[in-house]
Amino acid sequence: xxxxxxxxxxxxxxxxxxxxxxxxxxxxxxxxxxxxxxxxxxxxxxxxxxxxxxxxxxxxxxxxxxxxxxxxxxxxxxxxxxxxxxxxxxxxxxxxxxxxxxxxxxxxxxxxxxxxxxxxxxxxxxxxxxxxxxxxxxxxxxxxxxxxxxxxxxxxxxxxxxxxxxxxxxxxxxxxxxxxxxxxxxxxxxxxxxxxxxxxxxxxxxxxxxxxxxxxxxxxxxxxxxxxxxxxxxxxxxxxxxxxxxxxxxxxxxxxxxxxxxxxxxxxxxxxxxxxxxxxxxxxxxxxxxxxxxxxxxxxxxxxxxxxxxxxxxxxxxxxxxxxxxxxxxxxxxxxxxxxxxxxxxxxxxxxxxxxxxxxxxxxxxxxxxxxxxxx
Numbered sequence: 166x167x168x169x170x171x172x173x174x175x176x177x178x179x180x181x182x183x184x185x186x187x188x189x190x191x192x193x194x195x196x197x198x199x200x201x202x203x204x205x206x207x208x209x210x211x212x213x214x215x216x217x218x219x220x221x222x223x224x225x226x227x228x229x230x231x232x233x234x235x236x237x238x239x240x241x242x243x244x245x246x247x248x249x250x251x252x253x254x255x256x257x258x259x260x261x262x263x264x265x266x267x268x269x270x271x272x273x274x275x276x277x278x279x280x281x282x283x284x285x286x287x288x289x290x291x292x293x294x295x296x297x298x299x300x301x302x303x304x305x306x307x308x309x310x311x312x313x314x315x316x317x318x319x320x321x322x323x324x325x326x327x328x329x330x331x332x333x334x335x336x337x338x339x340x341x342x343x344x345x346x347x348x349x350x351x352x353x354x355x356x357x358x359x360x361x362x363x364x365x366x367x368x369x370x371x372x373x374x375x376x377x378x379x380x381x382x383x384x385x386x387x388x389x390x391x392x393x394x395x396x397x398x399x400x401x402x403x404x405x406x407x408x409x410x411x412x413x414x415x416x417x418x419x420x421x422x423x424x425x426x427x428x429x430x431x432x433x434x435x436x437x438x439x440x441x442x443x444x445x446x447x448x449x450x451x452x453x454x455x456x457x458x459x460x461x462x463x464x465x466x467x468x469x470x471x472x473x474x475x476x477x478x479x480x481x482x483x484x485x486x487x488x489x490x491x492x493x494x495x496x497x498x499x500x501x502x503x504x505x506x507x508x509x510x511x512x513x514x515x516x517x518x519x520x521x522x523x524x525x526x527x528x529x530x531x532x533x534x535x536x537x538x539x540x541x
Contacts, residue, residue: 185263185288185522187222188230188256191215192268193247201376204269204301204348214489215245215267217499218518221492225515227522230259239494250275257285263525266291269485271298277532288525291462293534297484300458304347304379306482309538313457316450317478319471322380323347327372333380334361334368341383341417343480344368346375357383357417384478386470388412388419389434391448392486392503393455393464397524403455405448406506408434408468426498433509443470447477454482457537461526463503490514 192210196203220238223229232255236243246252248268253275256264266276266289275282277294300306304323310316322333344367345355354371358364364380371378388411394404411419413430434444451466458464465486468477487501491514500514507517 184228185525186228186230186260187219187263187265187522188259188261189215189219189245189265190248190253190256190268191245193249193252194268194274196269197271197273199271199298199348200302202302202346202348203375205353205374206269209241210247211267212241212245213499214487214501215265216241217490217493217496217514218265218267218488219244221490221515222518222522224492225519227519230256230261248275250279250281253279254281257282257287261287263288263290263522265289265522267488269297269301270294276528282528285528288527289531290522290525291531292460292464292484293526293531295536296458296460296534299536299538300482300484301348303345303349303481304377306458307479310454310457310479316454317476319382319384319478319480321382324368324372324378324380326376327369330365330368330372334365337361337364337380339382340364343381343383343417344371345379345381346371347377347379348375352418355418381480383417384469384471384480386472386475388414388467388469389444389447389477390431390465390467390502391451392506393451393460393466394520395455395461395463395524397520399520399523403452403460405452406503407439407509408444408448409502409506410434410438426500427502427505428498428500431502431505433505443476447479450479454479459534459537460484461531461534462524463521465503488518490517 191212192207195206219229219231231244232246233243246256264287270292272295274294307318311318324330324333341357341359342364343357344364356367358367368378389408391408392406396402409431411431447468455464463486465483466479467481468479470477486503489499489501490504491497491500504514504517
């Protein structure tokens, strides 16, 4: 299979080398229904991580704009601008040069479509909206990468509507099976089903939310996650942070970080453990995925061994990793998986954010992104 490179230059705008004035955006817009499926909106719209980002950057000496003059560090409100057109324009009119899109994007998002922004000299931290819309569909992205031929995935099945349930379930001979939505958030809707009746019940429930459901063979070995960083003015290549291993699963699934802090069930792989070549092989696959899709911000790839000591398979590719971090009062245990990985190589949460800020893309290039798998 031949692929053209994503049509988004990775060279960085001159503005990224100037002193940035940052405004962080949170999710105020409801995600649209895309091909019948809707990604669940996060309660609070990522204001918690947005406040962490804004507060920490400000403490590092970065000029950060906020909707009110003196937001309280212990609260997540008033640190971020809503990602509506009015909210974005408010930030730009106040002097923002960099918009940190800590939200879920889609092709009709104002960052992509607003004519009022077209002449603005701003850069964006985040993934292009059309990239997110295409690749938040787990089934679509996995199929494209399988066609490319060099990635390891579990066996999977896609159910398009209730009329396909019996036929596809009849074809599954081995359990357990994981059922999940094609556009999910965190562990929402993800369940390990140990028999046909349990799986059928779960699929029927998922079909009430979305007309498309994804099933995968259950991977029983070690689970880990790998964050891939995008090119920046400092580093022209995609590169991985150290793998984070996950443990203390609940019914076979890593719990949502809003319920259990990742610091309680996750840790970085040690140098001794990294002698196992399967970690490096997985990191290389993750870096290749980020390069193929043309990611302009960190992605986080969840991996799991088929069984103990086997190779890893890729089971989830997250276009918007959680980006919470310590700093604000009461947030000491709120390091995200990405922040934990950065700490393992000597970067605190603030220096991680600085590296991500350094990867900002000019709005024009951000909007010009083209899906590399789409017919030319």
